Amino acid sequence: MREFEEACARGVAERHIHGEVHLAIGQEAIGAALAGVLRDSDAMVSTHRNHLHAIAKGVPLHPMLAEIFERATGLCGGFGGHMHLFDPARRFSTTGIVGGSLPVALGHAYAARLRGDDAVAVAVVGDGSVNTGGFAESMNMAGAMKLPLVVVVENNEWAISVPFSQASATATIAERAAAFGARGVRVDGLDYERVREAFIDAVDSARAGGGPVIVEATCYRFRGHYEGDLDLYRDQGDKESRREQRDPLAMARAELLESGAADEPELARIDEEVRAEIGGLVQRVLADPFPDPETARRHVFASGLDLPAGV
Amino acid sequence: MDAIRQNINVSQAVAEGLRLEMEADEHVLVIGEDVGRQGGVFGSTRGLQKAFGAERVLDTPISEMAFTGMAVGLAMEGYRPVVEIMFADFIGVCLEQVFNAIAKNPYMSGGATPMPIVIKTAGGAIGSAAQHSQTLWGLYAHLPGLRVVAPSSPHDSKGMMAAAVQSPDPVVFIEHKGLLLKKASSFSHGTDVPRERYTVPLDRAHVVREGRDVTIATLSASVGDALDAAEALALDGIDVEVLDLRSVVPLDWDGITASLRKTRRLLVVDEDYLGFGLSGELITGAIERLGLDGLDSVSRHGLANVPVPASKTLEQAVLPSAASIARAVRESGAGR
Secondary structure (H helix, E strand, C coil): CHHHHHHHHHHHHCCCCCCCCCCCCCCHHHHHHHCCCCCCCCEEEECCCCHHHHHHCCCCHHHHHHHHCCCCCCCCCCCCCCCCCEEHHHCEEECCCCCCHHHHHHHHHHHHHHHCCCCCEEEEEEHHHHHCHHHHHHHHHHHHHCCCEEEEEEECCEECCEEHHHHCCCCCCHHHHHHHCCEEEEEECCCHHHHHHHHHHHHHHHHCCCCCEEEEEECCCCCCCCCCCCCCCCCHHHHHHHHHHCCHHHHHHHHHHHHCCCCHHHHHHHHHHHHHHHHHHHHHHHHCCCCCHHHCCCCCCCCCCCCCCCC | CCCCCCCCEHHHHHHHHHHHHHHHCCCEEEEECCCCCCCCCCCCCCCHHHHHCCCCEEECCCCHHHHHHHHHHHHHCCCEEEEEEEEHHHHHHHHHHHHHHHCCHHHHCCCCCCCCCEEEEEECCCCCCCCCCCCCHHHHHHCCCCEEECCCCHHHHHHHHHHHHHCCCCEEEEEEHHHHCCEHHHCCCCCCCCCCCCCCCCCCCEEEECCCCEEEEECCHHHHHHHHHHHHHHCCCCCEEEEECCEEECCCHHHHHHHHHHHCEEEEEEEEECCCCHHHHHHHHHHHHHCHHHCCEEEEEEECCCCCCCCHHHHHHHCCCHHHHHHHHHHCCCCC
16 A cells, blocks of 8 residues: 555656545555455445555456546556546445545445345445535434444544644544434554454444444644645644654554564565565556547446537 | 326325335435425425324434435435425525535546435415525525426426436426425316326426417426416417426426427526526527527516515515516517
8 A cells, every 4th residue: 555655646746647636544454454354245435545545445456546647547547646446346436525435325324224125335435524514414314224334434533734733623523423323433543453343343334223322532643734834833743753653554563573474685675575566567668658638528328418619 | 007087196196206206215304404204394295294294204303414314324324314494595504415425426436336315395476484494496596416406387297306306317306385385177288197106207398388479487486477478468469488497406498499490589587686697698508509680589577586575465576477477478578
């Protein structure tokens, strides 16, 4: 995940990507904790900061990186870009609008109810989204209807430049769950094991008919809101110390070594393999074609309706 | 098909269209405020919950953002939701889901994620003042990715609702509050509503009255007013063609230009706001297609760019009516 996102950061710096890119470097423990838990029949709806969630849902890396690099071979043929990833086969989608993913996940949850199966819907959102009307409306409906909705809130403390402490009437997001007839749990989002435990528990509960759950995972984004954001609104000393002391990757590494689950040579070998894989992926994507400009009007209507240009 | 005269009102025609589509396809469902128990505040979903159950005809809380977005997730799961936004004016609270998700997901996904959703809503001025009297088809039409239709008769209301439900595209279906409770027998066009399932194409204008001198291009409740105006003008020897556009997106340019080649005069009558809307689009598009020399006159008559006022005298002052349409035709120079 880290390597994938660093490739995206380089893609912006080297101008292979001309749109904005939002990275979740520093939040990998949450992304990793979500990986492998859901079935293809479960839905996940993510946000503008979505790469790790897509990886966790099993979206294949090549079409995903190609979409981020705006190529014709991308997941959406280059029509969506990094903020708008759609993988219908895996029931994965995103929105670039803060809070916009919650109502959509609600629809997936209701589809499970209509079919009478035990699929769950997961909305992954940031702390900024919990202050939108859509969050309150969706949580209330999910609670009233006892729908299988799991909301994972990545509370990285910042909605662009506005701190959560200044934006929220409640000290935590998890405590809001009670108002919606939902369960709420707050976990350390830097701790892979804790997040995974909480997430599996939430999914199991929703799947069993227990109604909606909010999992608030606390974290911190190491990069600015988007690549190129000067990030002057945060205390630089605090940011540096968090990057040095509270890097979930370094913490996980130390834990693996300490517990004896892995040794240095093994981790170095894995690092090398990942670097080679992502490096190869980037080379492949860079060789992929851009979309044909002639096709820019395609897909406006699924029916193929094509309005004359200009009208 | 043998047309059977059912003297039902427009809302019953809409409900009948929905019922037949729900019978034909179990993936069709209706979501909105008061659509179930009450059958819609105008009755256009009446009987559906009884027929199909409370899960397929879902009474929601007053949470348009949530239930409109819910339709997005449902569409991704293979359902065909019909979402009712009770009054067109209320779209503001959920427009985000309408234009950022419903209208754009098919495009952003490179065609992988169709959104076969009907946004069913009621527009039109019936004395309910500024927050409950807009039509707003120009607003919806401005957003790429949405089909926008507004039927004018009981026949079209049933058939166009059926076509909207069957369409793979999102369709904004705008009823007119002033028409919904009118019985078929009180219309002068489109009064035959067959009992069986049928569709009316979503992209064909309809020549409701043939004429030589001027084309009135309009839609929804203004079609009836234009027909009344045409009757009055006929006494003065002005032969008016009334074109019911039916659809704002797409505009049926073949039908429009065929009429204009005959009459060479265009008057757009629009109950929506005049500025930056249907009338400007239609007139510009007509000139683009026929050239400045292809037309003898173009003009427009519609809702002055003010919110709709409450008092009857004020409302009548800003809305098109049969009398004001007749006046606008005379001022356009037709019949000179």
